[in-house]
Amino acid sequence: MGKSLELVLALLLSSTVTPLAAAQPVPGTLGDTAATPEVRAQDIVSRMTLEEKAAQLGHTAPAIPRLGVPEYNWWNEGLHGVARAGIATVFPQAIGMAATWDTALLAKVGNTVATEFRAKFLERRLPDGGSEFYRGLTVWSPNINIFRDPRWGRGQETYGEDPYLSGRLGIAYIAGLQGNDPRIFKVIATSKHFAVHSGPESNRHREDVYPNPYDLEDTYLPAFRATVTEGKVQSVMCVYNAVNGVPGCASTMLMDDILRKSWGFGGYVVSDCGAAANIYRPDALHYTKTAPEGVAVGIKAGMDLICGDYRNKMTTDADSIVTAVKTGLLPQATVDRALERLFVARVRLGLFDPKLPFAEITAKDYDTPAHHAMSRKMAEESMVLLKNDGGLLPIKGDPRTIAVIGPNADSIDALVGNYYGTPSKPVTVLDGIRARYPKAKIVYAQGTGLIGPAEVPVPDAALCVDAACATKGLKAEYFAGTDLAGPATRTETLPNARLDWSGDRETSARWTGTLVAPTSGSYGFRFASENGYRVFVGDKLVVDEWGVGDAPSILTGTITLEKGRRYPIRVEGVQRGARSSQQLVWSIPGAGGDDAVAAAKAADLTIFVGGLSARIEGEEMRVQAPGFAGGDRTSLDLPAPQQALLDRLTATGKPLVLVLMNGSALAVNRADKTVPAIVEAWYPGGEGGHAVAGMLAGDFSPAGRLPVTFYKSADQLPAFTDYSMKGRTYRYFAGETLYPFGHGLSYTRFAYAAPTLSTTRVGADGKVNVSVTISNVGARDGDEVVQLYVAHPGAQNAPIRSLARFERVHLKKGETRRVSFTLDARALSLVDAKGVRRLTPGTVKLWIGGGQPGGRGGLPSVAGVATELKVDGQAMLPR
Template sequence: MQFNRRFNLAPLALLGSLLVSSVAVHAETPAACKDLKKGATCKYLEPSLTPQERAADLVSRMTLEEKAAQLGHTAPAIPRLGVPQYNWWNEGLHGVARAGFATVFPQAIGMAASWDEPMMQKVGDVVSTEFRAKYIEHLHPNGGSDFYRGLTVWSPNINIFRDPRWGRGQETYGEDPYLTSRIGIGYIKGLQGDDPKFFKTIATSKHFAVHSGPESNRHKESVYPTPHDLEDTYLPAFRATVTEANVQSAMCVYNAVNGVPGCANEELMENYLRKSWGFKGYVVSDCGAAANIYREDSLHYKKTPEEGVAAGIKAGMDLICGDYRNHMTTEVQPIINAVKQGLLPQAVVDKSLVRLFVGRIQLGMFEPSLPFANIKKTDYDTAANHAVSLDMAKKAMVLLKNDGLLPLKKAPKTIAVIGPNADSYDALVGNYYGKPSNPVTVVDGIRARFPESKIVYVEGTGLVGPAEPPVPDSAFCLDAACKTPGLKAEHYAGAKLAGAATLTQTDTGAHFEWKGEERESSIRWTGFIKAPASGDYQFRFSSEGGYRVWVGDKLVVDEWGVGDAPSMLAGSTTLKAGEIYPVKVEAFQIGPIGDQKLVWSLPGDAGKEAVDAAKKADLVVFVGGLSARVEGEEMKVKADGFAGGDRTSLDLPAPQQKLLERLHATKKPLVLVLMNGSALSVNWADKNVPAIVEAWYPGSEGGTAVAQLLAGDYSPAGRLPVTFYKSADQLPAFGDYKMDGRTYRYFKGDVLYPFGHGLSYTSFNYAVPSLSTKTLKAGDALDVTVDVTNAGKVDGDEVVQLYITKPNDTANPVLAGFARVNLKAGQTKPVTLKVDARALSLVDAKGVRKVQAGDYTLHLGGGQPKYAKTAAARLSVTGEVELPK
């Protein structure tokens, strides 16, 4: 999902500043409830009744037109009934997103690397508190809320990261259904809370189901998973979030599954979700997916909008998210038409509406005053929440390789910090992010942790091209003779450069910074630029908004932006030394913080400065990888190895690889820090670089977490939630949804770093495991206990992993349990993991899940039995039992 509708938040902030957490949601009786007969009441306003009773009563009082409008994500107010407006669209992938300042946690894939379900619940609790605070701060006087200021959270993304080329894999919890289930359950429990009557927020399991790229054809593709893969891989995490976490919302997918659009797929939404799993909540479409049901240039499953919305709602889709980028509306009039034409029974519409209003009632939106009155409107982006983000960032760090260089024995005199992600805000936040008020980049963190060391920072290279330093102010001038420095700057209200300029002034260059002010504005700079050397130049505007750049009479780059953030699209042109060219830059700004500037790449060897710095240093830290500007959702990226947000190669981008090799040639101690949302085939680095750290997109405190890891302030214990392959050539075709040959469960070749891998600054020993029973009746559960000892001299966490080898299974041993435990040096702790029937089951070719009789082997250790030293126990299962879907 992406969103490009812009709106002015200043009035909301003003209104919100007048409100407190105990605000009265309904200050007076609605008009429709004033003139009832004596003794009659509007049941929907009675807190003593059940949410279902209240919702049914409210829906029964609506007209068809009112009902249809409530089925879109921008649900309008119904004043006569006292129903406030509500926007269902809120993003919370790793913190409150797109709603101004917020605590930014590591990207989802990084949090999965913590292998820490209780920590995920703690994070979810913090995030839900911040959502409540934002809701209170911006609540309308009538109890309504606007975009990204509500309580219905469209997270987590529990799709299986089946192929590392998928750009949105960073949003997931990795490639394993069990790990994804547990991490997702933790986050959902934290988001929804444990209040017996009200949900703190409502979480959404997405994208249901069978969705993991490619991005280029997600609106057109029909995927055909085998019955085995559907039950074995694509559905278990969704099932677990319903049956164990009680998730109250699910999001149906853009694509079709087995020929039927996900948002019109009765088999998925009715048979699996509601009937088999007992789901009681509502289903929302991915944004624009309802239109995919009938669009000619999409799935075209139905011919008209009326037929499309009727098919979706009858199949179980309750709420339609529109997508303004693609002119896909919320389909209000087609719903009305469909009912009048007999295509859609009004009773079916009512059923969906009741589900939606049950959700709003359970959030406390129809109470005399809001629940969770202890939460204040200022309870976001706090120091306490930042501390939780730092803790999670440290837990997410994975030490991929270490030849003894780390932890550093003492502070180096000079540290050269080099690379495109060393001082990158983008590499901290990933995608679907909030705005951190004080982001700590890696170079920031190293400066703070090593105050006695001389820190030299050189970018050296860009992510996928040359380094892009800011264009210096000395290159700009107001006149064609270049006698007067500066640029003409015209500031406009709104993001479209529309109307008269609100301010015209002379700026020293094409750059603009702000902090603390929620803004929506745009700027046009005009003037001239003088080329310092002859050759090819690339221009880009470093921005979180859209931009356009003209040099001479050429539009060099146009990335006006349609989503959460534009790509890092650059454009090239040839300039001659000393010549003066007209220049024009246009850009828009949105949000409470920003640092925008025109950047360029110049002719010549941009890496020489980095190599020179390395030669003079005692330690070199190269910080590279990717960013959400090159991997992500439906993106414009022009670079080798990337396509539409997805990747075509798993290699470290060539410009980074070349510079890394040059740095290695200096013979100085070298640490490679990777910041990325998907696996990288760093084969050369694994052979040549002494220490490699996987930092993911680590959130606002990420630089601190990296620096403390280097210093040895804590022992790293993150574990890979995905396989790092040696090459994309080892994998089946990206668009093939068969699991054979994919992920650690079905891949038979050699890998670079296996799923579950991660090194430590200490070592752990495992005793012989004990089972609560050595002979088990099929369908029953058992406990397995193992004593784990920290055999080193450093305190640290260990991630105890349980894998099971099953009889007649073609898969590799499969993860069936894990626990992250802290052990002091020399300490021993017993760790007990429960193994239920589903963990012991197999899925046959027809999609039937059974526990079979036979001998099973349980492996416990710090990784997969193929790659780590494990302790084993034998289990005999008697009988056979079929498990429900």
């Protein structure tokens, strides 16, 4: 979609400010800041009727004017910045931020995002003091599910495949979001999705997962445990799927036995959106026969807040809760317990205080230059240099002509990933290269689409309002509601099916007219929209992506047209969120990439920017292309149209750089053999183009490290639906990888001296200090990510190796620094077949280096050193 359209939408959204009226008086102790949050919550709950209580247990909690309780919408998304609330600073997608291995920077990002949430809350605060959709202070992030399989479309939302890395990064982001005031939270973070959730997307509402006790304790729970016991996260989201035969949002084992009793969690549990309905829906898990039974078992198990979704018309089951209480299925005391947890959270956000906390934050404190600078810094740190044969990078000198080619070169979609805000000044890779090399001739050719031919906007000249083509444009009709029903609220004539809605939710539009084909052949049509769409040409429904959610795919339909012939055309679009931009695009006959090849032949350097986007990998989507299914992937290969063009560019013999933008691993085996330099840029956020260009130019030395394994093929992996960890991730995969977990090259070199241990034999506490000296022995300044791995040779149920500690350090050219890590019993422990974690006697091998030990053909040796220690003590660790 066009950048100008995105910006118009964003400006419309961000310019709407609702003045705040005085909040309603609050009876009792709810507004008494001298009372504890628990007392304040208990008092207000005691004053509610059963019907009022039930309504408050949904994400759209209505106002209770008689009690001075304002409306509050709990649903807000903050995966990598404020999402779905108009203009905001967009940071790199979560998987990209994970590639920085920089907890300190991620905590700063979290704090910045929290500031923007506070600003957005103030910008559109309701007259009664409450909040609307996507404007609250309860944030459903981070996603700390383990990215166990690269085929999962939502893996981009996670911090990768390693439990320890995911936990440390989750703790950092939560600390930034929630702040360090023990009394008042800046925002409330949510660890999701608890637990054992990672696809497939197509079956997530019906999937019943049976992890063995070992994998549950060793892989699926540690990151959640860390964010609860160390990160003090105040909210946890339960999953769509069932675990061991019980829906996650009805699981006493997960929400009570583990979360509350074992880990001491004191916050509230929110359902994933629609997951409460999954408990009883016949087309989902159907664990109970009726809705009242379903909400009763969920709330009794520990679910406190119900998020609805589009499948169940956003219902939050208030009537079912009332019925469940009145029929004895659900004790009212259990309802009160859930409500008190929710009101404690609102109290600790300062929402009932006479004066809001964080008074220094204003409604304009978002999308600031300082925030942009932090987004760029995070994007720079996320860049992973996968390959650099012959030192092609950094770019030498000032090339006279640079060919920038590929479907992601000028794509905003490829900057933002999913769950995103609207960048006010998005910098694509093409923009970044133009800015970095202002004197060079930059030749741009898309060459191909992501999974099909290149798509361009349908020109205004091809569209007419009437069959006789006396008037150019299309007739536009707008409707209240999402089903095009009833009389149009307004009509107008537009040059094209192109519009930016100004933040209206639950609306729809229809554009009608005549299309004249400029040439004969097969055309592909798509409506580039943030929500659902349909395109009819002649009497054919060419493409139907009406959908039910927020994120449509890149679904395209084809039709054969004759040159000069006039065809009736009808385009329909729906708006469900406060962010939407529409544009009719097509692929035209004969668009085969010849222009891209010609550009490469005439250039000194070619930069191919390809990969994926959140329009083809993501949450429950329709994509009709080989290698994709339901938002997930069936193949790890670069999509065939991109590979075909990349092969042609390689054949030109010109210097070639491949820049990948994606949220999951790609098996770029052919490129690894033929392309001299390959960069993994992820979905790098609003400033991403500057970061990519700066890295290529050598303005900084790359130091990103892979948070996931890049396999050679999906055929190396077990079935996607198999939740056993055997043969998955670097910890259990024994085959040859394309690029291993922890891999990343630099423009400088580092050397490690022999490590020092505080003791070579440890007791039951497992305590040992490991120190190592690192020197930058290269020709320039740079960052190194020091990684400490542990291995238990010969032990049963032991991973090949596990990341135990890490630190990102900056070293100037010639600088030497000592880095120290402290290991403990948990870091040195193993999990037995019954899921019990123990410290056991034996030998533990340690590796400290810039990646995992060893390597493979074509990759340089990893700098690092090895040592070992003996564990003499033994202990059983708490869950």
